[in-house]
Amino acid sequence: MLFKHKVHEFEIDGRKCSFETGKLALKSESAVIAKMGDTVVEVNVNTSPGRQDSDYFPMSVEYVERFYASGKISGSRFVKIERFPSDDAILKARMIDRALRSRFPDDYRDELSLIVTVLSYDEENDPLVLAINAASIALMNSTAPFDGPIAGVRIGMKEGKIKAEYSASEDDVNEENKLNYILGGDEKVFTMIDASCYEVEEEKVLKAMEMGLSEMKEWITQQNTFLKMLDKKEKEYTSFKPDEEMLKEISEFLGERILKNLLAGEKNLHEETKEDIFKQFEGKYSKSQMSDGYDKLLKKSMRKYVLEEKKRADGRGFDDIREMEGEIDLLPRVHGSGLFTRGVTQVLSIATLGPLSDAKLIDDMLGEKEKRYMHYYNDLPYAYGDVQRVRLSPSRRAIGHGMLAEKALIPVIPSEAEFPYTILVMSEVQGENGSSSMASACGSSLALMAAGVPIRKLVGGIACGLVKHEDGKFDVLTDMQGVEDFYGDMDFKVTGTKDGVTAVQMDNKIGGLTMEIVKVAFAKCKDARVKVIDIMEKVINEPKGTLSEYAPKVARAEIPVDKIGELIGPGGKNIRELTEKTGAEITVEEDGTVNIYSSKQESIDMALEYVKRLGMVPEIGEIYEGKVDAIMEYGAFIEIAPGISGLVHVSEIKDGFVKDVHEHLKEGDTVKVKLLSKDRGGKLKLSIKQAQENTSESV
Numbered sequence: 001m002l003f004k005h006k007v008h009e010f011e012i013d014g015r016k017c018s019f020e021t022g023k024l025a026l027k028s029e030s031a032v033i034a035k036m037g038d039t040v041v042e043v044n045v046n047t048s049p050g051r052q053d054s055d056y057f058p059m060s061v062e063y064v065e066r067f068y069a070s071g072k073i074s075g076s077r078f079v080k081i082e083r084f085p086s087d088d089a090i091l092k093a094r095m096i097d098r099a100l101r102s103r104f105p106d107d108y109r110d111e112l113s114l115i116v117t118v119l120s121y122d123e124e125n126d127p128l129v130l131a132i133n134a135a136s137i138a139l140m141n142s143t144a145p146f147d148g149p150i151a152g153v154r155i156g157m158k159e160g161k162i163k164a165e166y167s168a169s170e171d172d173v174n175e176e177n178k179l180n181y182i183l184g185g186d187e188k189v190f191t192m193i194d195a196s197c198y199e200v201e202e203e204k205v206l207k208a209m210e211m212g213l214s215e216m217k218e219w220i221t222q223q224n225t226f227l228k229m230l231d232k233k234e235k236e237y238t239s240f241k242p243d244e245e246m247l248k249e250i251s252e253f254l255g256e257r258i259l260k261n262l263l264a265g266e267k268n269l270h271e272e273t274k275e276d277i278f279k280q281f282e283g284k285y286s287k288s289q290m291s292d293g294y295d296k297l298l299k300k301s302m303r304k305y306v307l308e309e310k311k312r313a314d315g316r317g318f319d320d321i322r323e324m325e326g327e328i329d330l331l332p333r334v335h336g337s338g339l340f341t342r343g344v345t346q347v348l349s350i351a352t353l354g355p356l357s358d359a360k361l362i363d364d365m366l367g368e369k370e371k372r373y374m375h376y377y378n379d380l381p382y383a384y385g386d387v388q389r390v391r392l393s394p395s396r397r398a399i400g401h402g403m404l405a406e407k408a409l410i411p412v413i414p415s416e417a418e419f420p421y422t423i424l425v426m427s428e429v430q431g432e433n434g435s436s437s438m439a440s441a442c443g444s445s446l447a448l449m450a451a452g453v454p455i456r457k458l459v460g461g462i463a464c465g466l467v468k469h470e471d472g473k474f475d476v477l478t479d480m481q482g483v484e485d486f487y488g489d490m491d492f493k494v495t496g497t498k499d500g501v502t503a504v505q506m507d508n509k510i511g512g513l514t515m516e517i518v519k520v521a522f523a524k525c526k527d528a529r530v531k532v533i534d535i536m537e538k539v540i541n542e543p544k545g546t547l548s549e550y551a552p553k554v555a556r557a558e559i560p561v562d563k564i565g566e567l568i569g570p571g572g573k574n575i576r577e578l579t580e581k582t583g584a585e586i587t588v589e590e591d592g593t594v595n596i597y598s599s600k601q602e603s604i605d606m607a608l609e610y611v612k613r614l615g616m617v618p619e620i621g622e623i624y625e626g627k628v629d630a631i632m633e634y635g636a637f638i639e640i641a642p643g644i645s646g647l648v649h650v651s652e653i654k655d656g657f658v659k660d661v662h663e664h665l666k667e668g669d670t671v672k673v674k675l676l677s678k679d680r681g682g683k684l685k686l687s688i689k690q691a692q693e694n695t696s697e698s699v
Helices: 087-101 127-140 202-227 244-254 257-264 267-280 287-309 396-412 436-450 482-487 515-539 561-568 570-582 601-614 688-698
Strands: 006-012 015-021 030-036 039-048 059-065 111-120 151-158 161-164 177-185 190-200 324-328 336-342 345-354 360-364 367-371 373-378 422-431 460-468 474-478 490-496 501-508 553-558 585-588 593-598 623-632 635-641 644-649 670-678 684-687
Touching: 006 202, 015 127, 015 202, 030 127, 039 127, 059 087, 059 127, 087 111, 087 127, 087 177, 087 190, 087 396, 087 501, 111 127, 127 151, 127 177, 127 202, 151 202, 161 202, 177 202, 190 202, 190 396, 190 490, 202 501, 202 515, 244 257, 244 267, 244 287, 257 267, 257 287, 267 287, 287 460, 287 474, 287 482, 324 436, 324 515, 336 436, 336 515, 345 436, 373 396, 373 436, 396 422, 396 436, 396 490, 396 501, 422 436, 436 460, 436 490, 436 515, 460 482, 460 515, 474 515, 490 515, 553 601, 561 570, 561 585, 561 601, 570 585, 570 601, 593 601, 601 635, 635 670, 635 684, 644 670, 670 688, 684 688
Parallel strands: 059 111, 373 422, 644 684
Antiparallel strands: 006 015, 015 030, 030 039, 039 111, 151 161, 151 177, 177 190, 190 501, 324 336, 336 345, 345 422, 360 367, 460 474, 460 490, 490 501, 553 593, 585 593, 623 635, 623 670, 635 644, 670 684
8 A cells, every 4th residue: 555554542531542544535635534432533634835915824624524424314305415514513613723723833824724524423422522633633744834732622510520521412501511611722721712601600610621731631642642653744834924124114114103003993094004005115015915014013012002001902901891881672573682882892682582393403413403592693794894795694703603602691591391482592793893792692681681581690791812921921901802802812702690601712822821821811701791790780680571562472281192193183284273273373292281372362362272171181060161063863962172072961951851952952052061970981971951050050
C-alpha cells in the first residue's frame, strides 16, 4: 500500500478508543479516523494558499451527521437524502470552530477546510467530544500552523456529583442532569466554553471547569502519542502580517485621528478614513493590506487607552453597564412582547403560544423527537445600519445566538403538565452593538411573563470582554460593546437567574483563557446579571395571571386509555369531526390526557362536554342527557355518552300504557334519563319517567 496505515489504541473512562490515519480519504492532506466504542468519526483537513486581498483567516468547519450512522432513514416522506445540516450539526460545527480558531497565527490567511463526518453512532459514546480531539490531530498532521494539540471534554453533574461524561446525552438540562459543559483547551487554558446549566451556583460551575482542565490531560497525552507515530509535515506558510513600515506611515498620516475614530465608534468615520488612506498610499500597498493595517492600529489604540487611561472607548469604567430599560406589551395582537435595550443594543422578543401539536418535529440520526419550546434570533441588516440583501435563511451566527438564548431559558420554562402549550419566542434585533444574544435572553424573559407563561424566574445575561497586556496582566470589561469584541481578546457570555447560571458561552482570540481570567469573568458577570435583572423586575416581576385574549385557551380532561381509539376514530375521523363541529383543536396523549385549545370559550366547552362524556363511568341514580339511538317495539336505546348506551323499557317511558314507542320518541331526540341499574355484563337500564320525576322534585 502506498500510504502508511497508522493506528493508536487506548482507553479512556474504560472505553476502547483509537486514532488512525492512512486508510480512508487518501487524497486529503490530513485524514483521521477516531473511534470510541462503536462511535466513529472521520475528520478531513485540506488547505489552499490564501488570496492576496484576504484580510481574515478563511477557515470553514462542517459537522456532518448521517442517518446511516445509527442505522436510520430520514423520516421525511418526500426527501430521503440528507441535503442540509441540521441546526444541531451547525451548533456543533461552531463549537469545534471556536475550540480551534484561536490557535492559529494572526498572520495566517490560507484557506482551510475541516470536515467532520459521523460515520457510526452507537448511542453510547459522544461523537462531539471525539470530533474535537480528532480535529486537533488532523490539524497537527496537516501543513496548517496549528498550535496544538487541544482536547475536547464534556462535564456533567448528576445527583450533585460533577464528573466527566462520555455517554451520549441530550443537550437539555433538568433537575437530575444539572450541567452539560462542552470545553475545549490544552489542560492549562480554555479555548472554548459552551454550557447549559440548570440554575447552578457559580462555585459549582467553576469546579466543573477545573475538572475539565484535568480531564483534558489524558486526551492530550494520547494525541501526542499518536502524533509521534506520524511523519511530520512542513508548517511553512506565506505570512500576511502587516508591513511595519506601512503601519508606521499610516500611523503618522492619521495621527490623533486613530484615537478619535475609535472613541467616536461611527462606521462612516472608519470608511471615510480608509478611503483617505487608500488615496494617500495608492499603488504602494494593496487595499486589503491598508485595511488590515488600519484595523491593527485601532486595536493597538484601544488596548493602549484601556491600559493607560483605565477607560473604555465610550468613556465607561471597566465595570459599568450601559443605560438599560425594558418594556412589555408593545404589540397589541401578539400573545406577549418584550423590549430590552442596553445602550443601542436593542431586542424585541415576541412570544407565541400554540397547542402541543405545534411542537417542532426534529428528525436526525437519533430518530424523531418533538420540541415544545423554541427560540429564534433574527438580525436583519437595519440592526447594523447596513444596506444588504436580506438572507432567505438564518446565518450560522443567528442560529447560534438563537440557541444560546433558548438554552438560557430552558431551566425556567414550565413543564408540559404545568402548561400544556408549545412556546415559540422570536427575537427581532433592532440594534446591534455588543451581545444582542444576551439582550435576546432578557427580552425573551419579559415577553414570556407578559404572555402569561408561568416561568419560574426572570433570566438575564451579560457579556464581558478582555484586554490582556504584554506583561500578562489583564482587564475584564463588563458589558462588552462591538469595538471591544472586535479589537479585544474574548467574548464571555453568562446567563442566569439571581440564584444561578443557566448558560455559558465563550470564544477567545489569544489562544486560551486561564482559570484566573475565567474566575474574574464569572464574578463580574454575576454582579452585572443581578443589576440587569433588577431593571427587568421593575418592568414585570411575575407572569401575568391571564393569557392574551388572542392566545388559545386550553382545557384538560382525562379519558380511559382504552377510549383513546374511540375518540380518535378510524384514520382520525372522529376527532376531525369533533374539531369541525366545535372549532376547537384537540390533542390526545398516550396516558389519556386530552388537551382542548381554542380562543373561544364556547368551543372549548362543547368539546370538553363531549370528551368528558367519553370518559364517563355511569353511576346508578344519576341523571344523564342522551340521544335516542334506536327504537324497538319493547323500548328505546339511549346513548348517554360516546359508546355508552342503555335501554329505556316501554314501562319506563311514561306513566301508563305505551302502545307505540314511535308516538313518544324519535331517533335523534335528546332526552333526560335516570340510570336505574347495571348488570354484570355492563348493560344499563334507564328511565325517562323517573328522570322527569326527579327533575320535578328538584324544581
